[in-house]
Amino acid sequence: MKHWDQFLAPYKQAVSELKIKLKGMRGQFELDSSHSPIEFVTGRVKPIASILDKANQKGIPLDKLEEEMQDIAGMRIMCQFVDDIHHVVGLLRNRNDLEIVEERDYISHKKTSGYRSYHVVIRYPVQTIHGEKNILAEIQIRTLAMNFWATIEHTLNYKYKGIFPADIKMRLQSAAEAAFRLDEEMSLIRGEIQEAQAFFTRNKEFKQEEKS
Numbered sequence: 001m002k003h004w005d006q007f008l009a010p011y012k013q014a015v016s017e018l019k020i021k022l023k024g025m026r027g028q029f030e031l032d033s034s035h036s037p038i039e040f041v042t043g044r045v046k047p048i049a050s051i052l053d054k055a056n057q058k059g060i061p062l063d064k065l066e067e068e069m070q071d072i073a074g075m076r077i078m079c080q081f082v083d084d085i086h087h088v089v090g091l092l093r094n095r096n097d098l099e100i101v102e103e104r105d106y107i108s109h110k111k112t113s114g115y116r117s118y119h120v121v122i123r124y125p126v127q128t129i130h131g132e133k134n135i136l137a138e139i140q141i142r143t144l145a146m147n148f149w150a151t152i153e154h155t156l157n158y159k160y161k162g163i164f165p166a167d168i169k170m171r172l173q174s175a176a177e178a179a180f181r182l183d184e185e186m187s188l189i190r191g192e193i194q195e196a197q198a199f200f201t202r203n204k205e206f207k208q209e210e211k212s
């Protein structure tokens, strides 16, 4: 158990730091009074049982986890619009506190399940009392609609242990297309939505100023 605590410590540190940094980006857009491509951010360290399951399924030896399991530290960035995803990827590419080692575009190339997201694998340096340690982390970037679909599908996956009955599989695929059409529709009225959001923000600030 102490061994796992030691092994996972840099991953925990990376997730905490990345949460602060990525949430900080949203705050910076707010300060600039410009549309934030980041709606919200979550992160997690992969549960030990899930690490062991995945290592077993993929034939990864436990002494090769650091190099071969890319999602022990995982972040998720949720965006309002599909275009925001590309904006976020651009922001990540420009950072010099992390290095992008791989990008997987499951938006242009959706998975057969219907899954859509943009995945970026990064190498991230964690400062420890024993010096710098580079770890791999996975950042999944998706719209709110893609996240809704993926969350529901993930839950059902647990229930059916990955083997969906044919009708559920079909419904999930058609729900994924409906979620994507929703993203496309929202993109068409993006200007209107952002104008309304800017109006609400100004109004809120004005009311707060009036109170103080």
Ligand SMILES: Nc1nc2c(ncn2[C@@H]2O[C@H](COP(=O)(O)OP(=O)(O)OP(=O)(O)O)[C@@H](O)[C@H]2O)c(=O)[nH]1
Pocket (backbone or CB within 6 Å): 071, 104, 111, 113, 114, 115, 119, 149, 150, 151, 153, 154
């Ligand atoms: N809900 C849902 N999530 C998915 C699906 N496919 C990938 N993901 C998410 O993306 C992660 C893995 O992304 P991939 O790029 O497929 O990584 P991989 O190493 O090729 O495949 P995994 O063995 O699934 O990790 C998973 O751990 C999930 O969080 C899917 O069909 N449904």
Ligand SMILES: Nc1ncnc2c1ncn2[C@@H]1O[C@H](COP(=O)(O)OP(=O)(O)OP(=O)(O)O)[C@@H](O)[C@H]1O
Pocket (backbone or CB within 6 Å): 042, 043, 044, 046, 047, 050, 054, 071, 073, 074, 075, 076, 138, 139, 140, 154
């Ligand atoms: N990159 C990530 N950022 C935030 N949360 C994540 C990320 N990847 C997975 N999660 C969530 O963490 C929880 C546990 O993750 P776990 O690694 O067991 O799931 P998984 O993504 O299905 O993994 P696997 O690739 O092993 O199938 C789930 O609720 C999952 O949705």
